[in-house]
Amino acid sequence: MAAATYRFSVGPWNIGRGADPFGPPVRPAVAFDDVLDAAVKLGFEGIQFHDDDAVPDLENLSPAKIVAEAKAMRQKLDDKGLVPEFVAPRLWEHAHGVDGGYTSNDPAARTWAIERSKRSVDVAAALGCDIIVLWPAREGTSVRESKNPIEASRQLLAAIDAILIAGPSMRIAIEPKPNEPVDHAFIPTIGHALALGARSFDPARVGVLIESAHAILAGLDPSDEMGFALAAGKLWSVHLNDQNGLKFDQDKVFGAANLRGAFDQVRVLENANYAATGAFVGFDVKAQRTQKAESATAHLATSKAVFLALVEKSRTFPQRVAEECIAARDYEALERTVLEHLLGC
Ligand code: 3MF
Ligand code: MG
Numbered sequence: 425m426a427a428a429t430y431r432f433s434v435g436p437w438n439i440g441r442g443a444d445p446f447g448p449p450v451r452p453a454v455a456f457d458d459v460l461d462a463a464v465k466l467g468f469e470g471i472q473f474h475d476d477d478a479v480p481d482l483e484n485l486s487p488a489k490i491v492a493e494a495k496a497m498r499q500k501l502d503d504k505g506l507v508p509e510f511v512a513p514r515l516w517e518h519a520h521g522v523d524g525g526y527t528s529n530d531p532a533a534r535t536w537a538i539e540r541s542k543r544s545v546d547v548a549a550a551l552g553c554d555i556i557v558l559w560p561a562r563e564g565t566s567v568r569e570s571k572n573p574i575e576a577s578r579q580l581l582a583a584i585d586a587i588l589i590a591g592p593s594m595r596i597a598i599e600p601k602p603n604e605p606v607d608h609a610f611i612p613t614i615g616h617a618l619a620l621g622a623r624s625f626d627p628a629r630v631g632v633l634i635e636s637a638h639a640i641l642a643g644l645d646p647s648d649e650m651g652f653a654l655a656a657g658k659l660w661s662v663h664l665n666d667q668n669g670l671k672f673d674q675d676k677v678f679g680a681a682n683l684r685g686a687f688d689q690v691r692v693l694e695n696a697n698y699a700a701t702g703a704f705v706g707f708d709v710k711a712q713r714t715q716k717a718e719s720a721t722a723h724l725a726t727s728k729a730v731f732l733a734l735v736e737k738s739r740t741f742p743q744r745v746a747e748e749c750i751a752a753r754d755y756e757a758l759e760r761t762v763l764e765h766l767l768g769c
Contacts, residue, residue: 427739428699432728433470433509433661433706434463436477439721442713451717460504462721466728470509470704471501475544478511478551482543483518490543494550501551509555509704510597510633510661511548513541516561516605524562526583527576527610534579538586545591555660556587557633559599564606576610577620585625595629596621597660601638604673613642614649618658635663635708636689637673647688654696663708664689664731675710678727679734687766690734691741705731741765 436459441449454462456477463471476482479493501508515525515537523529525537541556548556563580565571587596598621602612611617614632621630632653639646653659666676666686679686693699707727711720742761749758 428697430699430731430735431470431702431704432466432468433472433704434466434468434724435472435474435706435708437474438707438709438724440710442711442715442720444713447713450713451715451720454720457500460500460506462724463506464504466721466724468724468728469505469507470706471506472509472557472706473511473547473551474514475511475540475547476514478508478547482547483540487543487546491546491550494547498551508548508551508553509706510553510557511544511551511555512557512559512599513537513544515540521562524560524564524571524606526560527563527571527579529571538583541583541587542590545587545594548594549591554594555597556591556594557597557599557661558584558587559601560609560611561601562606563611564603564609566607568608573610580610581620581623584620584630588624588626588629595631595660597631597633599633599635599638599663600642601635601673602642604641613644614639614653618653618656621658631658631660633661633663633706634659635665636678636685637665637667637675637708638663640667640685641670641673643670645688646685647692650689650692651696654692654698659696659698660703661706662689662693662703663706664727665707665709675708677709677723677730678707679730683730684762684766686730687734687737690731691738694735694738707731737766 439454439459441453442451443449478497479490482490515521520533520536528534598617600611600613600617602609617632621627624630634649636646639649650659664678666678666681667674668681709723709727711723745761746758
């Protein structure tokens, strides 16, 4: 049987202006249409959206106008042979979301967050995709005593239920991250996300999106996080990238910090036949600030090339030798087998 081929996706935020918290943009903004053209050129079929990437200024538009604009976006994607992968409510940039959305201490902000999420469901339905991604960015605390974690967990569950009810054909993929922008997030790991989903109104429609860097920031191995979700049939998207230890979220090129860790992620996807599920492989990578505008998509091309090279490494892995090492409990020999395979010697 021929191996299934992977489908790749990208978000407009992955082609950025080079600004960081310490300095202004160093490259001109890339127009949305140019982002789409770049995606096509790089061989990315799926586009990931925040709700306001798909419908800019949606806070000031009527629900009907939001749907009309999302439909126009769908047409634009169709014309370029692209498909929408997911829509994520961008609660963390709006003034109402200053202290989080679903877990804000301000009841008006909590109501706003649910309403905004329902608009995201409308956008996703009009675009023609069935996944809502929830990155609970500010759903946490910087001052531990500022929120009640018991109450917050209930509020998050209520938000998930509200989205499931608003979008009967939508699935939710939770994208956990342990910190940044908050000190402690309420859903820091895949285990938390799946446990919450299991308590929801419709557990079959709650899964996860795993970002490599987010797992590393939680001190976890991304491939094991993926394995845990895959075993439950819950890995509905990935944000592959890399992260050099416990520091700010770096969104480095996939494999740039830990090539073996990247191999292990690809291998677990291969072993689970992830490609055959039709789910996308996304790269949540950022161009370096030093990169000149004309080559500021190289990080995406490199991530995809590394991924495909590691697929090949996974498919040519000396599995029989590895099994012999395991049977003999000779993990030193296994270590060497893996390293030599990766080194090509
Ligand atoms: C932050 C992230 C986010 C999410 C995106 C979709 C901006 O660390 O990973 O990227 O992936 O908002 O939910
Ligand atoms: Mg991400």
